Amino acid sequence: MARTARARQEIRRFLAIGAVQVAELDLDGEEAVLVPGPGSPPVTAGEVFVLVRRRGRPVGTLLAHVPRGADPKAVLAARAAMECPAVPVTEGGRSGKPPFASVVVATRERAGQLARALDSLLAQDHPRFEIVVVDNAPVTDETRELVERKYAERVRYVCEPVPGLAAAHNAGLAAVAGEVVAFTDDDVVADPRWLRELTAPFAADARLGCATGLILPARLTTPAQVLLESHGGFAKGFTPRTYDPARPPGDEPLFPFTAGRFGSGASMAFRTRVLREVGGFDPATGAGTAARGGDDLYCFVRVLAEGHRLHYTPYALVWHHHRETWRDLETQAYGYGAGLTAYLTAVLVNRPGLLPAFLARLPRGLAHARALTAVREAPGGGTPGDHDVRTHPWPRRLSRLQRRGMLYGPVGYLRARRALRVAARGAR
Known part of the structure; x- marks a missing residue:
C-alpha cells in the first residue's frame, strides 16, 4: 500500500515538471551573443538551460530564470559572468x-x-x-x-x-x-x-x-x-x-x-x-x-x-x-x-x-553500482560545469528498474551471443 502511494506521488511530481528553454550564450567579444538551441524558438521569460561559450568553445552550463519583461540576454549574461568566469581556454587538439x-x-x-x-x-x-x-x-x-x-x-x-x-x-x-x-x-x-x-x-x-x-x-x-x-x-x-x-x-x-x-x-x-x-x-x-x-x-x-x-x-x-x-x-x-x-x-x-583486475575491483564496484542506482533526492549539489543541479528527485521506480537491468545484463549478453550463433548457422 505504501509503495503504491509513493509511486502515485512520484508520478504526480513527474507530471508537474515544466518545460525548460534551451539556449547558447557566447561571451566572446564586447557584447554577449544569445541564440536559441537547435530547433528552439527565441528565448523568452521562464526557465532557461544555457550553454555558455567563450571564443566559441563550450565552457559550462547553467540553469537560470528570466523574469517576465526582462531582457533575456542581459539576465543570462550576468549569471554567466558570475558562474562561468573567464578562464584560459585549453587549445588541446585545435592546433594542427x-x-x-x-x-x-x-x-x-x-x-x-x-x-x-x-x-x-x-x-x-x-x-x-x-x-x-x-x-x-x-x-x-x-x-x-x-x-x-x-x-x-x-x-x-x-x-x-x-x-x-x-x-x-x-x-x-x-x-x-x-x-x-x-x-x-x-x-x-x-x-x-x-x-x-x-x-x-x-x-x-x-x-x-x-x-x-x-x-x-x-x-x-x-x-x-x-x-x-x-x-x-x-x-x-x-x-x-x-x-x-x-x-x-x-x-x-x-x-x-x-x-x-x-x-x-x-x-x-x-x-x-x-x-x-x-x-x-x-x-x-x-x-x-x-x-x-x-x-x-x-x-x-x-x-x-x-x-x-x-x-x-x-x-x-x-x-x-x-x-x-x-x-x-x-x-x-x-x-x-x-x-x-x-x-x-x-x-x-x-x-x-x-x-584478476576485475575481481580485485569487485567490492568497490558493487558499492559503486549501489550508489549509481540510489534514489537521488532534490535539491543536490552540482556546479554549472556539471549541470547536475538535481532540480527534481529521481524516482524510485527508475532506480529499481536500473538495478533489475544490472541483474539481467549478463543473461541478456549470453542470450544475444546464442542468437547470433543460431542466425549464423541458419545463414549457411
Missing part, C-alpha cells in the same frame, strides 16, 4: 591539421531524424571527411531512398541485415577509409566544429586510441527530458581529460571498468586501425540485442586494455534529442542497467586476462 575522418551513423526506420543529423554533419568545418549511413535490419526502403534522393554522392549507404547497434557499427567500420572513424546517432544535431574537435587530438597524440565528446540536450520540452538532464544527462563535464592505462587515474579506483565516465556512443571516435585490431564492437552488445546496450563502453575498455589512451574533450559537442515519455525513461533505465553488466560480461568473455 585533423586527420582524414569517417563518420558512421547507424539508423533504423527514422528517416526524419536522420535527415536532421545528416544536414548538421554535412555542415562540419573539418577539412576532409566522409559520411557512411548504416541501415540496420530495415523493414522499409525509407532510409535508402532518403540517402539516394537527398544526399546522393555526399553520403554512402550501407545495409546491415543483422539487427543490433554493434553489428551496424561494425558494418560501418568495415566500409570506412578514414584514419579516424567517428560515430554518432541519428537523433543528434552536431555542432559545426564537432568533428574537427573530436579528431584533431589523434594528430597530436600517437598513443591515442579513442576520443569522446560533450553531449547536451537539444530540447527540454517534456518532463522526461527535463528529469533526465537535471540528473546529468549524457554530459561528462567541461574539463578535457586524458585517460592513460600506463598511469591509472588516482581518482578512478575502478579504472578502466567504469567506462560510463569516459563518454557515450553519440559522440565518440577511434583510430580506425586500433578499433579493427581489438575486433571492433561485440555484436552481442548494444541496442537492438538482448543485451540492451553497452557496445560503446565495451570498446572504450578494450582500447584502454590494449594500452591506448582515451581523451575526453568538451569542445566536441552534439545536441541530443532525449526520449520524451515516462515509458521511454523506464526503458532507458532498464537498458542502462542491463548494458552496464552486459558490457562487463563481454569484456571478460573476450579478454579473460582482465578477470
Whole structure:
C-alpha cells in the first residue's frame, strides 16, 4: 500500500515538471551573443538551460530564470559572468591539421531524424571527411531512398541485415577509409566544429586510441527530458581529460571498468586501425540485442586494455534529442542497467586476462553500482560545469528498474551471443 502511494506521488511530481528553454550564450567579444538551441524558438521569460561559450568553445552550463519583461540576454549574461568566469581556454587538439575522418551513423526506420543529423554533419568545418549511413535490419526502403534522393554522392549507404547497434557499427567500420572513424546517432544535431574537435587530438597524440565528446540536450520540452538532464544527462563535464592505462587515474579506483565516465556512443571516435585490431564492437552488445546496450563502453575498455589512451574533450559537442515519455525513461533505465553488466560480461568473455583486475575491483564496484542506482533526492549539489543541479528527485521506480537491468545484463549478453550463433548457422 505504501509503495503504491509513493509511486502515485512520484508520478504526480513527474507530471508537474515544466518545460525548460534551451539556449547558447557566447561571451566572446564586447557584447554577449544569445541564440536559441537547435530547433528552439527565441528565448523568452521562464526557465532557461544555457550553454555558455567563450571564443566559441563550450565552457559550462547553467540553469537560470528570466523574469517576465526582462531582457533575456542581459539576465543570462550576468549569471554567466558570475558562474562561468573567464578562464584560459585549453587549445588541446585545435592546433594542427585533423586527420582524414569517417563518420558512421547507424539508423533504423527514422528517416526524419536522420535527415536532421545528416544536414548538421554535412555542415562540419573539418577539412576532409566522409559520411557512411548504416541501415540496420530495415523493414522499409525509407532510409535508402532518403540517402539516394537527398544526399546522393555526399553520403554512402550501407545495409546491415543483422539487427543490433554493434553489428551496424561494425558494418560501418568495415566500409570506412578514414584514419579516424567517428560515430554518432541519428537523433543528434552536431555542432559545426564537432568533428574537427573530436579528431584533431589523434594528430597530436600517437598513443591515442579513442576520443569522446560533450553531449547536451537539444530540447527540454517534456518532463522526461527535463528529469533526465537535471540528473546529468549524457554530459561528462567541461574539463578535457586524458585517460592513460600506463598511469591509472588516482581518482578512478575502478579504472578502466567504469567506462560510463569516459563518454557515450553519440559522440565518440577511434583510430580506425586500433578499433579493427581489438575486433571492433561485440555484436552481442548494444541496442537492438538482448543485451540492451553497452557496445560503446565495451570498446572504450578494450582500447584502454590494449594500452591506448582515451581523451575526453568538451569542445566536441552534439545536441541530443532525449526520449520524451515516462515509458521511454523506464526503458532507458532498464537498458542502462542491463548494458552496464552486459558490457562487463563481454569484456571478460573476450579478454579473460582482465578477470584478476576485475575481481580485485569487485567490492568497490558493487558499492559503486549501489550508489549509481540510489534514489537521488532534490535539491543536490552540482556546479554549472556539471549541470547536475538535481532540480527534481529521481524516482524510485527508475532506480529499481536500473538495478533489475544490472541483474539481467549478463543473461541478456549470453542470450544475444546464442542468437547470433543460431542466425549464423541458419545463414549457411
